[in-house]
Amino acid sequence: MSRADDIRDLMRTEGAAIAENTQGFNxxxxxxxxxxxxxxxxxxxxxAIKEDAIERLPELVDQLETAVTENGGxxxxxxxxxxxxxxxxxxVAERDADRVVKSKSMTTEELEVNEALEADGVDVLETDLxxxxxxxxxxxxxxxxxxxxxxxxxxxADLFEELFDPEEPLETAEELTRFARAELGERIxxxxxxxxxxxxxxxxxxTMALVTSEGNARKTVAAxxxxxxxxxxxxxxxxxxxxxxxxxxxxxxxxxxxxTSYVSLLTPPVETPVVDFADDETPLSEFEHDxxxxxxxxxxxxxxxxxxxxLRETLYCIRCSxxxxxxxxxxxxxxxxxxxxxxxGGIATGWEAxxxxxxxxxxFNDLCTGCTRCVDACPVGIDIPWINTVVRDRINREGExxxxxxxxxxxxxxxxxxxxxxxxxxxxxxxVARLGSATAPVSNWLADTQTAxxxxxxxxxxxxxxxxxxxxxxxxxEWFADRESTVENPRRRAVVYPDLYTDHVQVDRGRxxxxxxxxLGVDVVVPSVPSSGRAPFSQGMVTTATDHAExxxxxxxPYIRDGRDVVVIEPSDHAMFVSEYEKLVDESSFETLAEHSxxxxxxxxGLLEGGADEGALAGVDTGEIAYHAHCQQRTLGLEAxxxxxxxxxGYDVAVSDVECCGMAGSFGYKSxxxxxxxxxxxxxxxxxxxxxxxxxxxVASGTSCLEQIDALLERKPRHPVELLAPDxxxxxxxxxx
Amino acid sequence: MPTDxxxxxxxxxxEYDVPVTRTDRAAVATTVAEVADPPAVGVAxxxxxxxxxFSLTDTDVTVDPTPAELQAALTGVTGARLGVGDYGTxxxxxxxxxxxxxxxxxxxxxxxxxEADLVAEMETAxxxxxxxxxxxxxxxxxxxxxSATADMGALVRGAHGPKDVHxxxxxxx
Numbered sequence: 017m018s019r020a021d022d023i024r025d026l027m028r029t030e031g032a033a034i035a036e037n038t039q040g041f042n043x044x045x046x047x048x049x050x051x052x053x054x055x056x057x058x059x060x061x062x063x064a065i066k067e068d069a070i071e072r073l074p075e076l077v078d079q080l081e082t083a084v085t086e087n088g089g090x091x092x093x094x095x096x097x098x099x100x101x102x103x104x105x106x107x108v109a110e111r112d113a114d115r116v117v118k119s120k121s122m123t124t125e126e127l128e129v130n131e132a133l134e135a136d137g138v139d140v141l142e143t144d145l146x147x148x149x150x151x152x153x154x155x156x157x158x159x160x161x162x163x164x165x166x167x168x169x170x171x172x173a174d175l176f177e178e179l180f181d182p183e184e185p186l187e188t189a190e191e192l193t194r195f196a197r198a199e200l201g202e203r204i205x206x207x208x209x210x211x212x213x214x215x216x217x218x219x220x221x222x223t224m225a226l227v228t229s230e231g232n233a234r235k236t237v238a239a240x241x242x243x244x245x246x247x248x249x250x251x252x253x254x255x256x257x258x259x260x261x262x263x264x265x266x267x268x269x270x271x272x273x274x275x276t277s278y279v280s281l282l283t284p285p286v287e288t289p290v291v292d293f294a295d296d297e298t299p300l301s302e303f304e305h306d307x308x309x310x311x312x313x314x315x316x317x318x319x320x321x322x323x324x325x326x327l328r329e330t331l332y333c334i335r336c337s338x339x340x341x342x343x344x345x346x347x348x349x350x351x352x353x354x355x356x357x358x359x360x361g362g363i364a365t366g367w368e369a370x371x372x373x374x375x376x377x378x379x380f381n382d383l384c385t386g387c388t389r390c391v392d393a394c395p396v397g398i399d400i401p402w403i404n405t406v407v408r409d410r411i412n413r414e415g416e417x418x419x420x421x422x423x424x425x426x427x428x429x430x431x432x433x434x435x436x437x438x439x440x441x442x443x444x445x446x447x448v449a450r451l452g453s454a455t456a457p458v459s460n461w462l463a464d465t466q467t468a469x470x471x472x473x474x475x476x477x478x479x480x481x482x483x484x485x486x487x488x489x490x491x492x493x494e495w496f497a498d499r500e501s502t503v504e505n506p507r508r509r510a511v512v513y514p515d516l517y518t519d520h521v522q523v524d525r526g527r528x529x530x531x532x533x534x535x536l537g538v539d540v541v542v543p544s545v546p547s548s549g550r551a552p553f554s555q556g557m558v559t560t561a562t563d564h565a566e567x568x569x570x571x572x573x574p575y576i577r578d579g580r581d582v583v584v585i586e587p588s589d590h591a592m593f594v595s596e597y598e599k600l601v602d603e604s605s606f607e608t609l610a611e612h613s614x615x616x617x618x619x620x621x622g623l624l625e626g627g628a629d630e631g632a633l634a635g636v637d638t639g640e641i642a643y644h645a646h647c648q649q650r651t652l653g654l655e656a657x658x659x660x661x662x663x664x665x666g667y668d669v670a671v672s673d674v675e676c677c678g679m680a681g682s683f684g685y686k687s688x689x690x691x692x693x694x695x696x697x698x699x700x701x702x703x704x705x706x707x708x709x710x711x712x713x714x715v716a717s718g719t720s721c722l723e724q725i726d727a728l729l730e731r732k733p734r735h736p737v738e739l740l741a742p743d744x745x746x747x748x749x750x751x752x753x
Numbered sequence: 754m755p756t757d758x759x760x761x762x763x764x765x766x767x768e769y770d771v772p773v774t775r776t777d778r779a780a781v782a783t784t785v786a787e788v789a790d791p792p793a794v795g796v797a798x799x800x801x802x803x804x805x806x807f808s809l810t811d812t813d814v815t816v817d818p819t820p821a822e823l824q825a826a827l828t829g830v831t832g833a834r835l836g837v838g839d840y841g842t843x844x845x846x847x848x849x850x851x852x853x854x855x856x857x858x859x860x861x862x863x864x865x866x867x868e869a870d871l872v873a874e875m876e877t878a879x880x881x882x883x884x885x886x887x888x889x890x891x892x893x894x895x896x897x898x899x900s901a902t903a904d905m906g907a908l909v910r911g912a913h914g915p916k917d918v919h920x921x922x923x924x925x926x
Contacts, residue, residue, distance in 0.1 A: 037903075087890050145912060146904035162903065169906025189907035196905070197913055204913075205824075221887040231857060231900035231914025238853050256883030260876050263895070271903070275840050275875075277914070279895040281882060286892045288853040296821030300851030 019688040026353050027695055030158065030166035034350035035699075037165045041341040042675070044272015045393065051274065052264065062261040063397045066332035069253045070322060076219040076252045077313065083222035088285055089309035093249075096316050101132035104211070104244060107310050108138055111242045113208035119226070119233035120144035121213030122160055122335060123314060124246050126358040126371060129211065141203055143232035145196050152179055158351040160360055161270050161337040166350050200232070205293040210240035214247040215334065216262055217311075220255040224311075226280040227266055229273075234280060241290045242308045249313050250322075250331040256281065262334055265395040270336035285309035321370035326406040330366030332396040339363050339390035339400050344647075344676035344696045345383045354383045362390045362400040369407045378411045382689070385680030386554050387647035388591070402599060408556025412439060435557050438477045442682035443552035443560060449520040452487035460486050479690035483727065485521045492519045492526035496542035507537035507628060510619070511575040515586035516547045517719040525734075528741035529585055529616050535632040535742045536623045541580070545571045548589040553596060554681050565592070565600040569609055582613040585735070587649035587717050588681065590615045594652065615649060616737050617658040617717070624664060633740045636666040642709045643736065644672040644700060644725065646718030647680075658717060658736050665740070670709045674700045679720035694728070701728040715739060758838040758871045759922060765841030769898025770910075771918045777925045778806040781865065785830055786812035788919050789863050794818035795830030796852045798865055802832055807865070817850065829859035829915075833866040835881065836920075838873045840897055843920065844882055847892040856896070862915040864896075869926045 049055045069076060081091040094100035108116055116138055118124065130140045130151075142151045146164035150157060153175055157163030164172070173186050176195060186192050212233050214224040224245060226233045237243050253259070259281070267273040289303035321327040340346045340361025343354070351360025356368030356376040362384055369377035384404035394400060412435035435443060452459045462468055463484050472478040492514045510533060518526040526542070533540050549564025572582055584590035593613040597606045614622065624630050641662060645655035655671070662669045678696025683689055704714055704725070714733040716722050725733040763773045776784040785795075786809070795814040798807035809816050814830055823829070831852045833843035843864050847853045856862045872878050882893055900914030910916055 143913065144904070145902050149904065164904055167906075172905055189905040189909050192905040193902055193909040193912060197911070201913065218883075218887075221890060223886050223890075223892075229900065230902045230904075230912035232912070234853065234857050234894065235913050238857060256886055257880055259883070260879040263879060264875055275842060275895070275897050277896065277898055277900050280892070281886060281895065282847075282892040283886055283890045284892070286847050286853070287849050288847050288892075289849060289851050291820045291851070291854065293820045293824060296819050298819055299817040300820065300823065300854060301817050301849065303851070305849055 020691065023349055023353055023689070023692050026349050027692070030350055030352065031348055031695070033166050033168045034158065035347050037162060038159075038341045038347045038350070041162075041271045041337070042347070045269055045338060045341065048268040048272045048274055052268070058261040058265055059395050059397055062265055062334075062395055063332065065253055065258045065261065066396050070250065070328065070331050073249060073252065073322060076254060077249060079219040080217055080222060080252055083220060084309070084311050087222045087283060087309075089222065089311060091311045091313060094312055094314045094316070097127040100127050100246065100312050100314050100316070101129055103312060104129055104246070105132055105136055107242065107244055108133060108209050109136065111208050111308070113138060113242070115139040115141060115203065115207040116209040116211055117141045117143050117204050117207040117236050117240065118147075118211045119213070119228065119236045120147050120163070121211065121246055122358060123213055123248050124211060125157065126316065127246070127314065129246065141200070141207070143200050143204060143236055145193065145230060148196060148200065149175065156352065158355070158360065159337060159340060160335050160351070166352065204232075204235050205239050207240050209242040209244060210236035211244045211246060212236055214245045214251055215266070216259050217247060217252045218254065218256045218258065219252050221283055223256050223281055223283040225259050225263070226278075226282065227276050228280070229277040231278060234278060237282065237284070237286055238288045239293070241306070242310075243284050243286070244310045244312060245284065246312045246314065249315055249318050266334055266336050269338040269393065269395040270341070284311075317371040321366075324370070326403065327366055327370050329398045330363060330370060330403060332398055333363050333367070334396060336395060337361060338393040338395065342389045342393040342675055344387065344389070344674065344678055344699075345385065345692060347675075347699075348692055348695045349383070354380050356380060362404065363398060365407045366400075366403040369410070374407065374411050374414055377407050381408055381411065385676070385683045387676040387680055388651040389647050389675040391651055405553060405556055405558065409558040412436065412556050435555060437475070438686065439555035439557065441476045442685070443555035443557045445551040445682070446516055446547040449487065449516050452485070453489065453491050453520045456487040456489040460484070473687055477687045478685050479687040481690055482685050485517070487520050488523045490523065492523045493542055493544050495523060495527060496530060501534070501539060503534050503537060503539045506539035507623065507626070508581060509539040509579055510541075510581045510583045511572065512540055512542045513545055513572070513582055513584045513589065514542055515584065515589045516551070518585050522719065522722070522735070525585055525738055528735070528738040529583065531741045532620060532633060532737055533583065536620065536628040538623065541575070543571070543575070548592040549600070550588050550592050551681065553592065558600070562600040565597050569601055569605045573605070573608060576608060576612045581619065582609065583616050583619050584613055585616045585737070586719055587615055587646035587654070588720070591648035591652060615654050615657070617661055618654050620737070620740065621657040621661050624661065630665060632742060633665065634742050638713060639666060639668050640670070640712045641667045641739070642670045642672070642704055642712040642714045644677065644704070644714065644716040644721050646716070646721055647676040649717055662736060662739070670712060672700055672703045674703060677716075677718070677721040677724040679724035681720055684720070684724060693724070697724045697728050700725070704729060758873050759868055759924075761838035761873070762836055762841060762871055765839060766898070766920060769841060769918070771841065771898055771920060773920045773922060775922050775924055778804065778923050781807055781921065781923050782809050782812050784921055785809060785863055785865060786814060788921065789814055789828040789830055790861055791828070792822075792826045793828035793830060793863075794823055794826040794855055794859070796832070796848070796850050796855050798830070798832050800850070801852070802867065807832070818855075823854060823858055826859055828861045828863055829855040829857075830863045830865070831856045833864050833870070834885075834893060835870045835872055835878055836866045837875050837878045838871055840875055842875070842878070842895050842897040844878065845894040845896055847894070853894070857914050859915055860911070861917040861919060863919045863921060865921045865923070867926055868922050868924045
């Protein structure tokens with residue numbers, strides 16, 4: 017099946033359950049972290065603990081080994097999966113165990129411990145209810161925290177019916193849970209070996225934290241006489257006190273629970289007596305607590321990740337699932353599409369690249385659109401989109417060179433990066449746009465012919481169901497060059513950045529920006545500036561993006577030195593200047609540009625706050641408006657400025673709260689992802705079509721968002737600055753001519 | 754501890770539908786016996802708290818049960834080392850007397866905590882537990898509400914562990 021077919025199939029079979037659950041978790045996260053007065057502080061603490069621990073990892077592992085040995089346990093450092101499995105098999109064999117009970121552990125999924133033990137004839141029983149369902153159904157987890165998130169209650173009921181033929185039919189979640197509890201409970205007390213993971217390990221005392229809700233991990237340890245804990249080396253932190261921020265953050269960040277039912281702080285071997293559950297004579301306190309404990313610390317690529325400047329951050333991951341739940345694409349497809357061998361969601365790219373290799377990461381890495389909504393959600397502040405970009409860049413470089421004869425001229429890639437043809441087309445969109453405007457309207461007519469669309473689809477994977485951008489013959493920069501500035505005694509002086517789309521396609525919003533700024537007393541210039549590099553950056557073409565970044569800085573820096581502010585209309589370009597460029601240009605260049613750049617409505621907000629006369633702006637005709645902010649703009653905390661300006665002018669603003677519109681630059685144009693993009697977009701469209709909002713004109717900040725909304729709604733959306741422009745009639749829904 | 758913390762502790766637990774019964778040392782055994790659905794088993798609370806007033810020997814609660822009695826019991830009674838106001842969390846130490854088994858392999862867990870052992874915040878709790886655990890190399894469970902799962906299509910209380918929790922607080926230490 018093609019990628020598009022796979023995704024369509026998953027959305028049809030699993031999409032509804034995935035969407036409901038992930039969105040529930042995501043809403044829960046917002047609500048739960050809002051209760052934490054010191055949320056940001058806790059995140060910083062958590063981040064600092066992980067940074068320090070990974071930095072000092074070898075030393076901490078030594079210390080942990082000493083502590084566990086002192087406590088009476090054994091530590092085994094496993095180089096890779098085979099090594100770990102061999103050791104675990106030997107422990108189970110030595111105990112002569114018939115059955116191993118397991119609590120949920122992604123690391124054992126990574127190692128495929130179950131298969132290794134089953135090959136020895138051992139009965140391996142998953143006790144987490146979700147994992148058990150998957151074991152019965154012979155399916156893989158679709159989510160790192162809630163593994164059976166893709167299964168509906170009905171499908172679980174059918175599965176139990178088929179496998180167990182229960183006397184009473186099982187219908188409700190409660191009935192299914194009772195049944196599972198009874199089935200598993202009997203077998204847990206009759207098992208010899210219990211395997212758990214470990215969420216955190218304290219080097220100082222050999223104490224581990226296990227974060228659970230069902231109580232199965234407690235039973236797995238308490239009911240058996242041999243405890244094997246399997247954990248990646250990255251789980252080690254200095255002391256139990258360091259668990260604190262994680263205990264407060266992990267449940268909130270993941271499923272939106274303030275805290276899970278149980279956080280076990282175990283210093284194994286634990287003191288709970290090892291009892292014979294059938295014994296009806298001996299009191300509990302008279303049983304011995306002669307328990308064996310083995311800690312299997314797994315490298316399996318992690319130490320190499322630690323040495324890798326770009327992948328290292330992945331090791332800070334506490335596997336809370338926030339990056340999955342907050343991801344618009346994940347909400348539609350789940351971990352069966354957006355995941356590798358073991359891990360799923362945004363951070364999975366880092367894990368899979370480090371553990372399995374680039375090939376595995378390449379299978380799903382494109383599903384990260386770089387919307388950045390996971391960045392604020394991550395409790396340890398991992399720059400997950402950057403990891404995805406870096407890995408994409410590496411995949412591109414590893415890939416075969418595309419057929420040059422097809423791309424000469426159309427997708428010049430001076431950096432010779434080896435990116436696939438489609439990536440180079442979208443990554444070099446600046447060239448396409450330049451050619452498009454130069455030859456418009458002929459270019460638009462040509463591009464829209466059936467033959468051209470077929471070719472675009474066949475050669476470049478541009479989905480024929482998408483409308484193509486209509487290039488304007490007169491660019492924004494050309495329009496500006498032909499007029500004279502009218503501002504005397506300017507309040508401020510600004511350079512408006514003519515982003516690719518504003519310059520070539522949505523010229524109206526550029527004109528509106530100039531008119532608004534001039535009305536508020538700003539002296540404006542609109543020079544020709546290279547494109548920001550957002551497009552190649554999104555395609556993982558980091559060298560090309562860096563080249564753009566350097567040229568943008570070179571072009572804008574003299575204006576800044578001359579006392580001008582940089583005003584940016586397109587939020588994804590503004591995000592490049594104030595965030596992504598940090599990775600691409602030297603520190604001082606980044607700081608100069610970041611410090612002086614403003615998103616246009618943020619700038620207007622500042623002008624009005626600074627005393628500029630709002631009376632100079634267009635009046636309000638229709639008071640009610642619907643607004644969708646751009647994903648990256650929200651991550652930067654800049655949604656509020658647009659809302660504040662519109663409210664100040666008298667608008668009643670209904671704001672969407674979906675994480676992303678689903679268009680995400682070129683993503684929604686790609687044939688493989690068109691339907692996914694529309695599925696994500698429909699969540700936004702649904703919000704814009706609710707009873708209270710359905711009649712409101714729509715404004716949106718991002719180019720992609722505007723395109724997506726335009727495609728999904730009857731109403732023509734506009735950029736908010738167009739509402740403000742004084743020489744229009746201010747009537748939303750119509751573009752100024 | 755100020756009464757505020759107890760009130761917060763109660764309201765935190767109310768979110769999990771966990772009732773809190775206030776009592777005092779003199780009445781703690783009676784209170785426990787009242788709230789514990791029979792058959793009930795328990796650990797020796799007098800040893801847990803080092804205070805004879807907590808002894809359950811005069812009640813119907815079977816102290817230090819056999820595994821078979823434990824399996825047949827509906828209710829398990831243990832003590833908590835501390836409680837956390839903000840979260841409604843109790844810290845359950847694992848002991849050689851099988852406190853972990855008594856609090857886990859039952860339908861209802863009745864947990865006794867002294868008001869003096871309540872702390873307002875998780876940070877304080879983990880600092881104190883961390884010191885204790887590092888010193889004793891012991892184990893403790895931070896338990897908040899009943900066991901729960903959402904794996905069967907909706908949130909269900911009572912997964913592998915207790916379905917109900919009842920907290921008894923002694924206000925006079």
